[in-house]
Amino acid sequence: MIGCLCLHGFTGEPWEVEPIANYLFEKKRWLVYTPTLPGHGPNGQLKDITHEQWLYAAEVATEELLKRCDKVYVIGFSMGGMLACHIAAKYPVDKVVLLSAAAYYVNPTQLLHELKEAIKLRIRGQLQNDEHYQLYRQKILETPMSAVWQFMGAVKLIKPKLREIKAPTLIIQGELDEIVPKKSAQYLFERIQSEKKLLIFLKDSHHMICHGFDQIELIHHIEEFLEVEKIEKNAAVSMRKEDHNEVS
Template sequence: MIGCLCIHGFTGDPWEVQPVADSLAKQDDWLVYTPVLPGHGKSATELKSATYEEWVYAVEVAIEELEKRCSTLYVIGFSMGGMLASYIAARYPVNKLVLLNAAAHYVNPKQFFKDMIGTIRFHITGTQEEDQLIELYEQKFRETPFAAVGQFLQLIQKTKPYASRIKIPTLIIQGELDGLVPLKSAYHLYDVIESEEKELLVMKQSRHMICHGFESDKVINEIQTFLTSS
């Protein structure tokens, strides 16, 4: 059986990677798991007491459980989840890795909170249309405790060195119009990952929520092709 761990991003929940997870779960003999990181998935205020160590521990437990059940392991990480995925790929017997807008570099947090709230709809989706999910994210960004941002920054600092230890096939997909994670993040990861089989795809029309944007079908197809090819 193939086990696939999908990891969402900071302040987010499994919805961020759900289109990819749902598509892969339709494959025969696949077990796809998308855990909710501690402090996430409900009110953003619950992040106040969450620590980066808890986020790391949660994905370690998840991959260990999949390892018990599956002979082949894949990991997909979005945004902050991409850095957690890199950490897991460097330390566990993972066979393939997919990084989606992985946050090796990121918008300055103070500037993020100053400028992003008023324009988050455009930066994430490229549209000004009303949408309940976008309203939810606006609320999350307003409520996110600054202590949680500090934990986010620590997680990036702690996990970033592990990318250079990755030697397995890796697919990096980055939205060129991402307003939160800059393109240089993808180039950095591509440069430091030591795998002989690695690929960087830049989606010209995609913003941060790359699994829900204009090119989501293309993103899903690229991931499926990469993971199902021998």
């Protein structure tokens, strides 16, 4: 059996990675875990949460999957991408997918703006009535600075571990990402020591990459990466919609 751990971002919840998680469960019938990180979720409180708790939650989920599955993949979005790096450096996971991974710091006010744009794609003009928007708006406006410092602490702790990652790694980021700069993806690609790694930029994607215009293409890249056993060694691919068919 194949297991897949999907990790959401800072102030977020599993909804952020839901399109990917649902696809892998429904189409592939994999065992998919999408845990809600401590302090997150509808009733979450980030005030007294530490980044060690986020790391521990990700580790517990990973250990459970490793017990139950022959292969384990880890997919992380934004801060979840950095947690996925921690997992890949510590555990014998088979492949890693990093989506809009925040190797550089997130600005919570920018995240609110980005969320608005993502939800507009889902509900077409009914933004103020959408429960996800209202939930995230409240969470971001009420996010304590102590939680922001914990996020920054997690990133600082994980960065030195990137060179310990040997599992095949796929890094995907939107070219229109207003939260995490493109240099974050480049930084991860350069530091991760896997001999099998791909770097892809999606032309029309913002930060909430799983809910954007490139969603179908995103899922295609992830599925292809997770299913293909042989990846060209040391390949760096900067892929755009208009020319992706030219890249093997």
